[in-house]
Amino acid sequence: MLPPRPLRLHPAITTERHVSKVAPASAEDLVAIRALLECSGLPTSDLESARPEFALMRENGRIVAAGALQRFGSSALLRSVVVAPDRRRGGLGRAIIGELERVARAARIHRLVLLTQTAVEFFAREGYEVIERSSAPKDMQGSEEFRSLCPGSATCMEKSLRGST
Numbered sequence: 821m822l823p824p825r826p827l828r829l830h831p832a833i834t835t836e837r838h839v840s841k842v843a844p845a846s847a848e849d850l851v852a853i854r855a856l857l858e859c860s861g862l863p864t865s866d867l868e869s870a871r872p873e874f875a876l877m878r879e880n881g882r883i884v885a886a887g888a889l890q891r892f893g894s895s896a897l898l899r900s901v902v903v904a905p906d907r908r909r910g911g912l913g914r915a916i917i918g919e920l921e922r923v924a925r926a927a928r929i930h931r932l933v934l935l936t937q938t939a940v941e942f943f944a945r946e947g948y949e950v951i952e953r954s955s956a957p958k959d960m961q962g963s964e965e966f967r968s969l970c971p972g973s974a975t976c977m978e979k980s981l982r983g984s985t
């Protein structure tokens with residue numbers, strides 16, 4: 821009788837997922853971030869001047885999600901939140917927001933404000949509420965994102981981080 825054939829198992833397909841610490845993006849990462857933002861119609865022209873701090877999510881080395889904080893005193897502009905088109909609706913957007921909020925709380929940021937034209941429902945699910953643009957912190961209103969990059973039609977939203985965990 822022939823010996824039993826060895827089982828041939830397919831090697832597991834593993835996805836190495838990695839969230840980087842929130843920090844100014846390297847020049848190399850900025851190229852990939854800019855491409856992601858541009859293909860989603862989000863502003864990029866002030867990335868060098870404003871130097872927002874990014875949380876990046878990588879899968880097998882590729883940046884698949886990004887989001888950033890631009891600080892104004894005890895508030896921050898939550899901006900440049902993007903997930904690669906082929907990876908949307910899989911929880912990565914929520915994960916990036918969660919990481920940015922965790923970092924913001926640790927940095928004693930009490931209020932996050934954002935502008936969006938396309939993702940009001942997504943942010944509402946994460947606890948953000950619509951506010952008048954004029955209620956945003958005055959110094960934030962002077963930022964390039966507020967003044968020129970996001971048109972007046974964009975919806976302004978906020979979330980208080982006080983008392984939340």
Ligand SMILES: CC(C)(COP(=O)(O)OP(=O)(O)OC[C@H]1O[C@@H](n2cnc3c(N)ncnc32)[C@H](O)[C@@H]1OP(=O)(O)O)[C@@H](O)C(=O)NCCC(=O)NCCS
Binds near residue numbers: 903908942
């Ligand atoms: C908005 C965006 C970041 C969401 O990322 P995502 O990875 O697809 O979102 P998630 O999978 O984490 O979704 C979290 C929840 O929001 C919902 N959701 C996601 N996108 C949504 C949308 N456009 N409209 C309504 N609900 C949405 C999901 O169904 C999910 O809800 P559930 O848990 O009840 O099922 C992504 O669609 C994107 O990159 N859009 C283009 C860029 C953009 O508009 N950025 C925001 C401006 S800064």
